[in-house]
Each structure stands twice: as structure tokens, then as C-alpha cells.
Amino acid sequence: MTTSELLDALWRDYTASTPQAERIHQLLVDRGEIVHNDHVALRTYDAPNIGIEALAKPFEACGWSPREHYRFDEKHLRARYWQHDDPDLPKIFISELCLAEMSPRTQAIVRGLVEQLPADFAKRPDLPWAGRPWRVTYAAYQELLAESEYAAWFAAFGFRVNHFTVDVGALASFPDLQALVAFLVEHAFVMNASGGVIKGSQAEQLEQASTMADAIEVEFTDAKVKIPSCYYEFALRYRLPNGDLFHGFVPASADKIFESTDVRQPPVNVAK
């Protein structure tokens, strides 16, 4: 599989559940922009065989190399990112939920999901977009949601991209992230304003913003329910004192980014 086949498969799967990403991408293209992605984010549980390392394999086979580890204490997550020698290719950011830090009830629900995985499931070359390999009830989803939005999202959607992130520095017609956010709001997209629309700062070398997640109908074992799927993200990177572009992530502000699909936060339209 080539890098573009891999990224195309991820983009197709992502936009199927996140139609706003396709619309925003098209708006930028119509404006004359060539859209580069800063990173692609994937989620998983730290259960045996399906953790960060398993999800990374198809990317490593295509030439991405592992970089820094991160820890998001508040969200009970570990994460790492991968970078490709080709600077035009996005970084791959993979996080996993630390199940041992969850309540016994959440651990039991997740165990019930993971036990349904077919043998050798984790070895699939298409693992990052393999979809939801288990049956799950809406009641279980809601129980997970009460403790962790992340746990519930992964139970409902399974193996797929959580978000693509546009590289704002590579856009030609937007001087900064604020200008891009204003453009999106003007086009009636709703930004995630929890903790401020722009997370991070120039001092941290990374600013990010994201839309509120699309809501799509998901088929649970016992019900079909509209729930938040994925959001589209925008990142502006700054140069380090040595002149190199900062490529890492900032756990303090990313903790807020992880809340982007949180249904307990009412959506706020910054245009109003």
C-alpha cells in the first residue's frame, strides 16, 4: 500500500461520518488553497493487541517513524506521534485510553467489547479504518459516556480516524488561525468554544481550533441514535528558537481538544 492509498482510505472513511470536513475542504479548494494536513488522529483502548503499537503498524510499513510520547492525565490517555520523511505527509497521532484508570463498570463494558474481536483482528493491514468490530448497546454507550467521552466514542465508532487536521501555516490566504476561524464561522460552521476557540498559544508553538463534531445516526444493538461523530481540526505551528518548525503536541492544551466531541458541553456558535 502506498502512502497516498493509505491516506485516501482514511479520508474516505472519515468524511463518510464527518461530512462537514469534505465541505470545508471544498470551500478552501474553491478559494484556491492547496490543503495540507498537519496530522491525522486515531484512538484506541490500551487492551491487549489493539493498543497504540498495533494501530501504528500500517503507518510504519509506509515509512512513518515514531516520535515523542505524551501523557494526558486528566483524560487518562497515553499518546505518541509518527512522522514521515516526506514533509508534505501528515503526522499520525495515536492515543489510547488507560483502562486500568477507569471504573470497574467501564472496564467490564470494554472487556465485553474486546472479547468479541475475531482472532487476528489486530493484524489487519486496514486496522486504522476497520470500523466497529463489536456489538454494543446504546445503554452501554451512555454508561461509558458518563465517565469518558473517549471510551464511549471508541465503543460506538471503533477503528477509524477521529479527526484530520489542516496545516494552517501551509494555507496561502489566511494570515493566522483567527482569520481561518472567522472564515469558517462566516460559512456557518460551529466551532468548539470549550476552553476558548483557539487552544494553545504562540508561546507553546502550537495553536489549534476545531469544529463541533457532526452528529450521525449510529446503529446500536438496541437502538438507532444520532450521536456526535468527528470534528475537523486546524493547527498553526510556530518556529522554535533554533528556527525549526515545532512538530510536537502540547498536552495542556490538547486536553481541551480531546473534549471536542463532548456532548455534555452545549455547542456555542461564536458568530452569535
Ligand code: NI
Ligand atoms: Ni489533533
